Amino acid sequence: MAIAGLVLGIVAIVCGFGPVSAWLCVAGLPVAIAGLVLSVVGGKKAKAAGKPSGIATAGLVIGIIAVVFTAISFFTCGLCVVCVALA
Amino acid sequence: MSITIFGIELPLYGIMFFLGIAAAAVVAIFLIKRRNIEGFDFACGAVYAMIGAILGAKLLFLLVSIDQVKMVIESSLTVLEKVEILLKGGFVFYGGLIGGILGLLVYGWQFKTKMASYFDVCATVLPLGHAFGRVGCFFGGCCYGIEHDGWFSHVYGADWFAQPDKVITPIGVPLLPVQLIEAMCLLALFAGLMVLFFKNKKKTPWLQTLAYMGAYSVIRFVLEFFRGDKERGGFLGVSTSQWISILLVIAGVLAILYLTVWSKKKALPADGETTETEGESEQESTVEKTETDEISVKEETLAEEMSAGETDTQ
Numbered sequence: 465m466a467i468a469g470l471v472l473g474i475v476a477i478v479c480g481f482g483p484v485s486a487w488l489c490v491a492g493l494p495v496a497i498a499g500l501v502l503s504v505v506g507g508k509k510a511k512a513a514g515k516p517s518g519i520a521t522a523g524l525v526i527g528i529i530a531v532v533f534t535a536i537s538f539f540t541c542g543l544c545v546v547c548v549a550l551a
Numbered sequence: 552m553s554i555t556i557f558g559i560e561l562p563l564y565g566i567m568f569f570l571g572i573a574a575a576a577v578v579a580i581f582l583i584k585r586r587n588i589e590g591f592d593f594a595c596g597a598v599y600a601m602i603g604a605i606l607g608a609k610l611l612f613l614l615v616s617i618d619q620v621k622m623v624i625e626s627s628l629t630v631l632e633k634v635e636i637l638l639k640g641g642f643v644f645y646g647g648l649i650g651g652i653l654g655l656l657v658y659g660w661q662f663k664t665k666m667a668s669y670f671d672v673c674a675t676v677l678p679l680g681h682a683f684g685r686v687g688c689f690f691g692g693c694c695y696g697i698e699h700d701g702w703f704s705h706v707y708g709a710d711w712f713a714q715p716d717k718v719i720t721p722i723g724v725p726l727l728p729v730q731l732i733e734a735m736c737l738l739a740l741f742a743g744l745m746v747l748f749f750k751n752k753k754k755t756p757w758l759q760t761l762a763y764m765g766a767y768s769v770i771r772f773v774l775e776f777f778r779g780d781k782e783r784g785g786f787l788g789v790s791t792s793q794w795i796s797i798l799l800v801i802a803g804v805l806a807i808l809y810l811t812v813w814s815k816k817k818a819l820p821a822d823g824e825t826t827e828t829e830g831e832s833e834q835e836s837t838v839e840k841t842e843t844d845e846i847s848v849k850e851e852t853l854a855e856e857m858s859a860g861e862t863d864t865q
Contacts (some may be wrong), residue, residue, distance in 0.1 A: 477746050479716075504595040508662060517591065524594055531601065532569055 466506030466520035467550030472499030496530035552690045562855035564691030571683030576678040586668040599658035600651040605651015608642035615791045645795045667756035673742045674763035689730040692720035696727030697779040736770045766805040768796040799819045
């Protein structure tokens with residue numbers, strides 16, 4: 465589960481580069497969120513079982529960076545896009 | 552407004568948003584040690600709060616902009632374009648706050664964790680991150696104030712925006728920079744909460760959370776009268792955010808009543824036994840000061856409270 469979270473986080477970071485494709489950026493946020501949840505649950509399970517949670521921690525960090533990347537694009541694009549569409 | 556770093560143009564709005572998260576996270580790292588919270592656990596809780604905040608902020612934006620949402624849906628755009636516009640349309644802070652609270656509650660429920668300390672740390676650092684965000688709003692040109700031509704005013708020029716013909720911000724009009732005023736208020740609130748955090752030697756649960764709810768609600772309620780952007784919804788002449796401020800104050804008062812009155816009756820049964828919840832333990836420490844005929848019960852409670860504080864994060 466933690467590995468899946470890490471992979472999704474990496475995918476989301478790639479998606480987060482908005483200039484590549486706006487749609488990829490939109491898709492990046494839910495992918496990053498899914499990766500974060502998987503990392504949290506995986507990390508918690510690993511700690512409960514007494515196993516190392518390094519991958520989960522990496523997934524957590526990568527996922528947070530991915531959310532920031534995609535969210536920045538969301539915020540900055542959102543400032544005027546509705547009005548542009550309605551104009 | 553944006554800056555160029557290594558040939559890449561970065562919007563200041565986004566940069567301030569990122570800096571706000573980073574600053575709040577750095578302070579939180581220091582605070583969690585004071586509450587005996589493990590870093591990984593807090594990060595996990597923060598992730599749930601962040602997810603809840605994003606969803607809540609977006610949902611509330613769609614609710615308060617329901618007329619614009621209908622216009623987008625009824626427009627001749629393709630489905631993909633409509634979805635993209637609605638997803639990117641904006642966020643409302645209060646929706647994020649409520650969503651973040653729900654996210655933390657879900658985390659506590661899912662992993663059977665007492666959340667009072669998590670809430671207190673988050674409530675303490677939240678105004679710091681929020682202040683950065685408001686400065687970002689100023690740079691982005693959103694959440695602007697009413698028209699004001701005094702000494703403390705700001706005029707957005709066309710050169711402020713990459714596409715000045717596509718923004719809703721009034722260009723060339725002197726406006727009250729209410730974003731900066733709110734940022735200053737939030738920094739003052741952050742300083743006050745930090746003092747409260749370190750003065751709270753007994754680690755009284757929910758203190759910072761309730762203080763934040765009350766103080767920010769008042770700040771926001773007042774500053775809403777000075778907001779110039781009209782696309783945030785409202786009812787009976789009061790904006791959506793002001794209604795939420797009122798509800799938050801009511802919720803805060805009810806929470807204080809619960810912690811100081813209702814749980815007091817529950818926490819002092821006839822046989823002198825105490826319950827295990829933090830709020831009730833805290834309540835008994837208050838009772839200790841006023842009812843001298845139950846000193847032995849209070850001593851037991853105090854010991855349990857200290858014990859609960861130490862094992863809070865486990």
